[in-house]
Amino acid sequence: MDHRGTYRMLAGAALTWLGVTAAVGLGAAPAYAQADVEQVTLTGEGLSEPLEVRADESPERCAALYREVSFLIGERPDADEPEPDTLGPAYTLVTVVDGKERHRFELYPLADGGPRVFRPKEQPGDRKVREGWYHGRLSMPETLVAAGVPLDGVPGGVGGGGVAPPEPTATADPGVLGLLDDWREGMQLTVAVTIAIAAGLAGVALLIRRKV
Secondary structure, three states: OOHHHHHHHHHHHHHHHHHHHHHHHHHOOOOOOHHHEEEEEEEEOOOOOOEEEEOOOOHHHHHHHHHHHHOOOOOOOOEOOOOHHHOOOOEEEEEEEOOEEEEEEEEEOOOOOOOEEEEOOEEHHHEEOOOEEEEOOOOHHHHHHHHOOOOOOOOOOOOOOOOOOOOOOOOOOOOHHHHHHHHHHHHHHHHHHHHHHHHHHHHHHHHHHHHO
């Protein structure tokens, strides 16, 4: 029996399978693309009226707010319920898609141990989802302040009065917290791809052993 031909065939099949798996993982999109979100509305402490950030008026600010919750859509809760006195100020974030409210999250940017997000069971449009707590992005406080939310202890957040600063330019350097979030998400993707490759190689080795 020509084992070399068998090895080549199995190796080719494994590489094809790994390529498809990686492509599917990298190409997976959230429930709604960033461009589909027309508006993000914030309500909460320090805001005398709802703060509406529209994509057609402030595209970068609207996109930044949506990124604070988009990676949670469809995901299982990953945090335990915190003690109420550790959460700090609360803000409700609602996205608008096709002229209708779509997703609702509760944000706690100054919670002890890092930002937290709560997804309530009751969602816009009489939808119901699995409620739960999540670890939020480290960039959440800065993102909310940039949108016009006054947060004590965050640069630009004291005395903000809900007045949004100028729209950031495309050449602005990202903040340190934003870089940390990008690094964390990149590492998560790297780990997932590494596990997929390891699983594929293990499967190939098992098949070769059985053929031999």
